[in-house]
Amino acid sequence: MHVLVTGGAGYIGSHTLIELMAEGHDVCVLDNYANATPEVLTRVRTLSNGQIADYRGDVRDAAILDQIMQDFAPDAVVHFAGLKAVSESQQKPLTYYDVNVGGTLALLHAMDRAGCGRIIFSSSATVYGEPDYLPYDEAHPTRPASVYGRTKLMAEQVLTDWAGADPGRSAVILRYFNPVGAHGSARIGEDPQDIPNNLMPYIAQVAVGRRPALTIFGDDYDTPDGTGQRDYIHVVDLARAHVAALDYAGRTPGVRPFNIGTGQSYSVIDMVRAFERACGQTIPTRQAPRRAGDIAAMQADPARAQAELGWRAQHDLDAMTASTWAWQSANPHGYDAG
């Protein structure tokens, strides 16, 4: 199948390219490198020993989208391109709506013009917001607490209406929990451009000596050790969920959301201890108050993805931390070191 991957040079997109190519799909990338470097695709090509057509441009740009539709004629699109920093979204709401919702609209318009009716969309567990119950199933109410989460929910609504308007269309919405880890080659991984917002890349940068200590945000949550709990999922498992979703979209019209998590959750302290096992060092920590907007715990019920996509996570916590450490220790400055 010809698969257009928007945001394919990013963290999740790059791992997904490898899994798509391993399954024999032809891939094409559109990325504006707002949060990535072309070096990523160089490495993915080497790892996959294959071709990747790539276009540098913005997902909101109708002209480049039409060009790709004409040159590559995708059968399906996997749509990762977007902005993802929760705190930045509160400061720059219009930018986030523009890129995340406007980008999705521009892409769907271009797909319509080209007669492409299949899309896999990167959504987020943050669409659920404060839990009424855990684990979240897909029927849990959606009331996101951040601008970022609202842009994802709004894009989901656009996709739902788009898919509902024509029986030839299919939209699969993947609600990711907390992606971590890196490819087994240690050649690609997560490389935040600035101070990491997220726990795992922060711990990894402490371990390689780029930062003095991890700040633990909050030790007074209603959780067994008082720190926040999340459902961390290995990025290679997440990437494989996209391959399963493409198969599903090929046989199922309409729209369907899926939780993509493991169904297990770990606290901040659990993650620090697991990383210490992986890297053989102590990770210095300091305690700070809760981070604004954080909730105590999140956990996926992945039963629907197992039953309908035939997908389940294979990697455990030690595989997540070991692969993160392998990537970060081999590339202490990420892709900058070349």
Ligand code: NAD
């Ligand atoms: P990432 O920033 O590494 O990847 C996003 C890619 O999109 C980058 O390569 C960036 O350069 C590109 N991009 C950004 N704006 C663009 C634009 N206007 N036009 C073209 N390309 C553009 O992020 P990621 O972690 O790989 O996330 C991928 C998707 O998954 C995003 O939509 C994100 O919101 C979603 N998601 C991520 C997480 C997470 O924790 N990483 C969780 C839930 C959902």
Ligand code: UFG
């Ligand atoms: N945390 C720290 N110190 C840090 C960073 C994080 O203690 O330096 C804690 C947080 O307070 C939270 C846990 O680690 O308890 C996980 O935080 P992350 O920032 O890694 O992840 P979040 O759950 O806050 O959010 C992430 C992405 C969102 C995505 C969501 C999906 O940032 O984009 O996962 O569940 F939508």
